Amino acid sequence: MIKMKQVVKKYTTGKVEFTALKGIDLHIRKGELSAVMGPSGSGKSTLMNIIGCLDVPSSGAYTLEGRDVGQLTSNDLAEIRNKKIGFVFQAFNLLPYATAYENVEIPLLFAGAKAKQRKERVMELLSRVGLADKVANRPTEMSGGEMQRVAIARALANEPDVILADEPTGNLDSQSGGEIVKLFHELWESGKTIIIITHDSNIAGTAERIIKLKDGMIESNGTRPQ
């Protein structure tokens, strides 16, 4: 499903060039639940953004479901972000003025879903994450855990095959963090491919495999805790 060959990502800040990913080879199969771990600055988010088509590699090849992402137009990438991938951020990234309902509706709008269909889907998703009673709340009127659940509902809107979560529990207390992790497990059981970045080894322990990054390189790949 996800294949990377010698993926390099370089950042230039002013005159200084920094290589955040130094040649990543990675293969993730459909339906896997992977955890990405590694020290701060090791390139976890950078990798995740490339997987999620939010950014492009400086060099190397990335194929998603057999398509070479490097060859795709910006509209193709938008389509992939809309339908194939659901991204959950540490900072939630909800639209601040929009209600929970409106936030979840956005990907459906971009997908061109009809009004009735959108309404049903949004309500279904919000009940699924346990927020049926918060549809009209804005981000400022919700707890961190609730905001992250809205973000997950939003990520699921167009039934993507892949869910990417960059430290989804990083801003949450352990109880709401636990609930979020439970949600990801349910999604995994329903057949989704899931990648979670985390610093929490308890969370990583529940994954099928742990990918460890260090200094922009994969330190250990696919350790299956059996």
Next chain:
Amino acid sequence: MIPLMTIKQFFNDLRRQKLRSALTMFGIFWGTCSIVLLFAFGQGITESQIKAQRGLGDNIAIIWPGVTSKEFRGLPTGRRIRFTEDDARLIRSKSTTLKGISPEYRGWNVNLRYKKQNTLRSVSGVWPEFTDLRNVIPAVGSRFINQRDMDEKRRVIFLGNKLAEDLFEQEEAIGESILFNGTPFTVIGVMKEKKQNSSYNGRDNRNAFIPSTTFKAMFSRRYVNVMIIQAHPTASMEATKNEVYEIMGERYKFDPSDKEAFSIWDTTKGIAFLKTFFMAFQYFLFGIGVATLITGGIGVSNIMNVVLEERTKEIGIKMALGAKKQMILLQFVLETLLITAVGGILGFVFAHALIQVFPYFELEEFIGTPRINMLGSIMVVVVLGLVGLASGYFPARRAANLQPVQALKLF
């Protein structure tokens, strides 16, 4: 397909970002309103002044008798030059550039009486053409002096509208008889109200006019007080004046270059000055308008920039969720267009409403009727819209051209 969903998104956003939209809209509203008003009043003042100036007559000059200042064929200086009605006829027959001419005899302190109302006024003896020369137009249901009045030396009188009010108050004047130094005269006409801001003999609305033949018979005058000449629209007043000097110089034997033999007040010079002045006035207003536009534009673009950070993040989020570049840009264009259109139309309507209630302030006499300049108003809205578009669209395009993660992290 794309537009449809974008429109829903667009209205969601617009509704959410009320303050931002309202501020931008207000900027456009304010700019449009003030500039429309500025130009409307400027136009009104200009028109009213030009109209008032025209109250004296279009393209006319007034000729007074004078005294020669140059020797001519052995004749001394200091000879008095005066005109008769025959001179007016002579000028009319000889001049090639003249459109109209009328002599004007004048009697001051003529006693006019109707029933108990009694007043001392200036009365002029004139030709029928006087009505066109001096824009002394009869009101509805009345007429000016005609050729039969002249030929038969009729005792008929034409009254200025203020004078008619003074004598007749609310009563109908036409056809009534009034006493002119004790002699009965029939009122044939009353002047239609007009604006007049310059004169050589007081305001026409306070004076009275009778046929020159009647006047001459009553007062046994030989010389006229003034002559009014009107140049043909295609000719210049300068040419007509020179012709008059030539014709009169030949008749009374003075040097045609002796400009003191008689004096001419060329009113077209005043109009020319007035036109230049108001042209400058319009440029001045235009300058203020441009300054207002720039200020308004800066305001609009500031509002757009204040929200740039917020917007960039928003664009990043939307792109991460699958928005295509065109959708994001379309949304910005739609937003600017709608805000501009609403702000512009509101500004225009508000300015219009202000102008509608304007006459109640009773200032109209001084500054005229404000007139809205359609083209100018549309241009104002377009310019402000373009400024808004530029300041909203270009940053949006820059953000939309980034990778989603860059837009998310930009601030």
